[in-house]
Amino acid sequence: MIDTHIHSDTRGLEDLELMAMCLDGVITLAHDPYEMKSLEVWESHVEKLLKSEVDRANKVGLNLFICVGVHPRAIPPDLDEAILKIKEYITHNKVVGIGEIGLEKATKEEKNAFIKQLTLAEELNLPVVIHTPRRNKEEITKEILEEISTLNLKNKDIVIEHCNKQTTKMVIDEELYVGLTVQPGKLTPQEAVEIIKEYKDFSNKILLNSDSSSNASDVLAVPRTVLKMKLSNIDREVIYKVSHKNAVDLFGLTIF
Ligand SMILES: [Zn+2]
DSSP, rough: EEEEEEOOOGGGHHHHHHHHOOOOOEEEEEEOSSSSHHHHHHHHHHHHHIIHHHHHHHHTOOOEEEEHHHHTTTTOOOOOHHHHHHHHTTTSEEEEEEEEESSSSSEEEEEHHHHHHHHHHHHHHHOOOEEESSTTHHHHHHHHHHHHHHHHHHOOOOOOOOOOOOHHHHHHTOOEEEEEEBBBTTOOOOHHHHHHHGGGGGGEEEEOOOBBSSOOOTHHHHHHHHHHHHHHTHHHHHHHHIIIIHHHHHHOOOOO
């Protein structure tokens, strides 16, 4: 099992160990731990993922992969410099994609950062992970999908994160990947199961995650949802795809 979206830098070593006991791998993503008052603050955040988070994960045997990027709630003043830095960071052997990027309030500044990073992902042919907000989710997801289709990207390795029942349909229609986040305030395991049941014909486009962060989280959200799927008699092949195979294929993860 793979948890495709966590923020390991916000969790204690005990949690990382718990994940190591149950999961074959996790992806930790750049996010918004601080107000990015300068480029250096953002760099410190990303470099922490590349250095100390890899060390901490190794210590407890957690197979950790990383996505780097500028989160919409954490845009540094020198965005273009940050974009150049991303090009450097992706040469790190644990980096598997760009993220999380996206829109929170869909301001001009956010859209600029979003489009520049989508273009970069296209240029580098890397998977990209896109955040959608809790507030105005449908409306902003629509805007995100519009921006993507306007750019006419060849790269379809795009995950739209934190989908709910309503936005899943929109994302499936665009043939992009649906990220289902099982976390208090987002989806319950049962709600995720219902969505997977409804869209089982598109199970090669669905990914599961916990978004474990400084918000209330369930670090075992993926195994818990897998158990719920088994109890709901969901096809084993579907369970395997949404909890493991799709993530391994999309991000090219090396699993031992
Ligand atoms: Zn996140």
